[in-house]
Amino acid sequence: MVENRPFATFVSHFVLILGVAIVAFPIWITFVAATHDGVRITQVPLPLLPGDQLFANLESAFFTGVGNAREQSVGMMLFNSLVMALMIAGGKIAISLLSAFAIVYFRFPFRMGFFWMIFITLMLPVEVRILPTFAVVANLGMLNSYWGLSIPLIASATATFMFRQVFLTVPDELLEAARIDGAGPLKFFRDILLPLSRTNIAALFVILFIYGWNQYLWPLLVTTDKSMYTVVMGIKQMLEAAEESPEWHLIMLTTLLAMLPPVLVVVVMQKMFVKGLTETEK
Amino acid sequence: MARVELNGVRKTYPNGFQAIHGIDVNIADGEFIVLVGPSGCGKSTLLRMVAGLETVTDGEISIGERVVNQLEPADRDIAMVFQNYALYPHMTVYNNMAYGLRNRGTPKDEIEKRVRKAADILELSEDQLARKPRQLSGGQRQRVAMGRAIVREPEVFLFDEPLSNLDAKLRVQMRLEIKRLQRSLGTTSIYVTHDQVEAMTMADRLVVMNGGRAEQIGTPMEVYERPATVFVAGFIGSPAMNFLEGRAEGGKVVVNGAAGLAAPADIPDGPVLVGLRPEHLAVVDGGAAMLELAAEAVEPLGADTLVHGRLGDGQLVTIRLSGTPTFGEGDRIALAAEAANLHFFDPETGRRI
Structure with missing residues (x-):
């Protein structure tokens, strides 16, 4: 707007700043808590300015562990989370791409039936099917493994549906041109469909990575071995220290570390897919 | 170079709609044939049947003495130019032209040679070869689509209304260029259009189609001077008869x-x-x-x-x-x-x- 009304500007800025403060304050507290030692953090009033213990806290989080997750360093938990999130995001994207490819480009019996079957699984998230899924994973001997953590979460109706919509926008002539150019189905998929869905893959990756990273209930069920803990569930375990009060400064530090990778993914990938979106032309 | 023969070609869609009612055409080696008719007359369907993009319900299509009814489009030794060009948007112009050759396992230096030659014929600069299709104008994209057909050195060129997305002035220019190119390469060509001026000016012989039937097959002047049916008489010539x-x-x-x-x-x-x-x-x-x-x-x-x-x-x-x-x-x-x-x-x- 080109209007110049100081009062309106003031009010709108005030509201915006207030909003930012409401969102940012808890994160600030988390950060501040992570920089003090365990004693200072339990005293009232809560400190509002950062202390000097950040590196000491980092050291103990990474090398001695915290609370109930004592034998397990935060580094290992972050690594587990990363592997799980990457496997879920990658697996979901791969499976959805292939199933959408089959549904859009092949005429097989009960094609729409299969599509709706996939679609209906939207109504069956892990939480609903948790017992049977656990039984299957346990019987297959996949407890306490990356496979057990990620495979049950990989099937994705949303992503399949999204790729189906993307493929439907690809003009038929491209398929025909590729057929005349001697590209078989898989070649067409690899050389033409994949590059054309690049931006959608990036966007989905961001969403799915965060979805995988934030998984709590499922890792809690399938991991009993501390070496397989993920960071999100690990934080909860840290709170349940048996004989001591919770080490808030270390827990807050872990929380902070747990928030970093999703933020990084968003920041890095955002550039890519905004650039991709402006370039897209099918 | 090859003859193309259509014998009693029919097309019936699964829903019972009969798009082509038995068409016989013999196309001589190096001939430029134009399929012309109003929209929905089956001309594109017929072209796509020759290309192998539509199945043939009945009859026989042969290209160069070889019956191709059951062959995949890639094995028919044809190249097609689409109405909307169908260029691969994520590939450079060079790769667009080279893609078909790579899939055939053509050696790298041969691909390079053929693409350069095609670019030369079509006056596409080195700089344009490195660009993506969206960075080109409509006329240039049209050239790239032609280039993709030329590098294949096919027996038959198939054109599906290639000029209908261009403005009037460019259309006239490209019309001449396509004709000139076809003459110099001497490749048998089948060209689909609904524009009777294009049809008259480019064709060696016209196939005037209506409702899935060939109403008349002949040279443009034959069709103009002795129209076989009221439909042909009314369709060819402007203003209409x-x-x-x-x-x-x-x-x-x-x-x-x-x-x-x-x-x-x-x-x-x-x-x-x-x-x-x-x-x-x-x-x-x-x-x-x-x-x-x-x-x-x-x-x-x-x-x-x-x-x-x-x-x-x-x-x-x-x-x-x-x-x-x-x-x-x-x-x-x-x-x-x-x-x-x-x-x-x-x-x-x-x-x-």
């Missing part, structure tokens, strides 16, 4: 109660449709008049003038005169045409008598 209802009596045809027009001697008595092209009607002195027209609208086009009017019994007639006419709207004018330029059709069957 005038059709007048008349009656044949003893070897003469009477239109609008006026003097008899000379007709072929063997014309059977009964109703007849007389076809007269606007450009074949001339203004004459009252004595030689065949028809008398009340001019209703005069449209000067510069070189020509179109005059729309009605006969005494209300039938509409359009004529095309060169230069500026001496009469205006509302005047009555006397018209005549040479006997050779009269076309007679059976109103029942629509066939030429």
Whole structure:
């Protein structure tokens, strides 16, 4: 707007700043808590300015562990989370791409039936099917493994549906041109469909990575071995220290570390897919 | 280079719709054939059947003595230019042209050679080869689509309305270029269009299609001078041919109660449709008049003038005169045409008598 009304500007800025403060304050507290030692953090009033213990806290989080997750360093938990999130995001994207490819480009019996079957699984998230899924994973001997953590979460109706919509926008002539150019189905998929869905893959990756990273209930069920803990569930375990009060400064530090990778993914990938979106032309 | 033969080709869709009702065409080696007709006449379907993108329900398609009914498009040794070009948007122009060759396992230096040669013929610069299709103008994309066909060095080129996305001026230019290119390469070509000017100017032979049937196959001038059916007569030529209802009596045809027009001697008595092209009607002195027209609208086009009017019994007639006419709207004018330029059709069957 080109209007110049100081009062309106003031009010709108005030509201915006207030909003930012409401969102940012808890994160600030988390950060501040992570920089003090365990004693200072339990005293009232809560400190509002950062202390000097950040590196000491980092050291103990990474090398001695915290609370109930004592034998397990935060580094290992972050690594587990990363592997799980990457496997879920990658697996979901791969499976959805292939199933959408089959549904859009092949005429097989009960094609729409299969599509709706996939679609209906939207109504069956892990939480609903948790017992049977656990039984299957346990019987297959996949407890306490990356496979057990990620495979049950990989099937994705949303992503399949999204790729189906993307493929439907690809003009038929491209398929025909590729057929005349001697590209078989898989070649067409690899050389033409994949590059054309690049931006959608990036966007989905961001969403799915965060979805995988934030998984709590499922890792809690399938991991009993501390070496397989993920960071999100690990934080909860840290709170349940048996004989001591919770080490808030270390827990807050872990929380902070747990928030970093999703933020990084968003920041890095955002550039890519905004650039991709402006370039897209099918 | 190859001959293309279509024998009794039919296409019926699974829903029972019959798109092609048995078409026979023999296309000679190096010939430029244009399939022309209104939209929905099956011309694109027929082309896509030759390409292998549609299955053949019945009949036989052969390219260079080889029946190709069951072959994949890639194995038919054809190349196709699509209406919307169908360039791969994420590949550079170079890769767009090279893609088909790579899939065939053509050696790298051979690909390089052929793409350079095609780019040379089509006047695509080195800089343009490195660009993506979206960075090119419509005409340049059209060239790339042509280039992708040329590098394949196929037996047959198939064109599916390749110029319909271009503006009028560019269309005329590309029309000439495609024709010139086809001549110099000598590749058998099948070209689909709904534009009769394109059809007339480019074709060695035309196949005029209507409702899934070939109404007439012949050189453009044959089709223009001796249209086989009322449909062909009305479709080819602009402005469209005038059709007048008349009656044949003893070897003469009477239109609008006026003097008899000379007709072929063997014309059977009964109703007849007389076809007269606007450009074949001339203004004459009252004595030689065949028809008398009340001019209703005069449209000067510069070189020509179109005059729309009605006969005494209300039938509409359009004529095309060169230069500026001496009469205006509302005047009555006397018209005549040479006997050779009269076309007679059976109103029942629509066939030429």
